[in-house]
Amino acid sequence: xxxxxxxxxxxxxxxxxxxxxxxxxxxxxxxxxxxxxxxxxxxxxxxxxxxxxxxxxxxxxxxxxxxxxxxxxxxxxxxxxxxxxxxxxxxxxxxxxxxxxxxxxxxxxxxxxxxxxxxxxxxxxxxxxxxxxxxxxxxxxxxxxx
Numbered sequence: 001x002x003x004x005x006x007x008x009x010x011x012x013x014x015x016x017x018x019x020x021x022x023x024x025x026x027x028x029x030x031x032x033x034x035x036x037x038x039x040x041x042x043x044x045x046x047x048x049x050x051x052x053x054x055x056x057x058x059x060x061x062x063x064x065x066x067x068x069x070x071x072x073x074x075x076x077x078x079x080x081x082x083x084x085x086x087x088x089x090x091x092x093x094x095x096x097x098x099x100x101x102x103x104x105x106x107x108x109x110x111x112x113x114x115x116x117x118x119x120x121x122x123x124x125x126x127x128x129x130x131x132x133x134x135x136x137x138x139x140x141x142x143x144x145x146x
Contacts, residue, residue, distance in 0.1 A: 089128075
């Protein structure tokens with residue numbers, strides 16, 4: 001049976017589509033985005049007015065738009081690699097931050113720094129930061145020469 005441009009879809013395709021939809025909803029729920037979307041839908045007028053009146057949120061929105069434009073210029077393969085690296089680094093950074101007690105004073109002299117550099121975890125972390133710094137510097141120099 002055909003109504004307009006809509007063709008009848010087999011029950012198997014309908015079931016597969018419904019399964020994919022449920023998986024997507026479950027992923028949104030797990031990530032917390034479903035709750036955020038629900039909140040925004042319920043409070044859409046209040047939320048928009050709050051965002052429009054808050055200069056910090058407006059600046060954040062502008063910054064996010066700028067980030068979006070920058071990300072659009074990234075090669076697809078590099079984007080996929082960066083996405084995975086950001087996921088991994090975010091996980092590692094938040095786990096590390098969760099283990100830090102900022103109320104404990106930390107004094108580190110030159111000898112303490114040398115001892116810390118012998119720790120493989122410190123060495124790995126600094127190596128990652130240096131790799132990021134090298135990539136940022138190379139990119140910044142290439143932008144300067146353009």
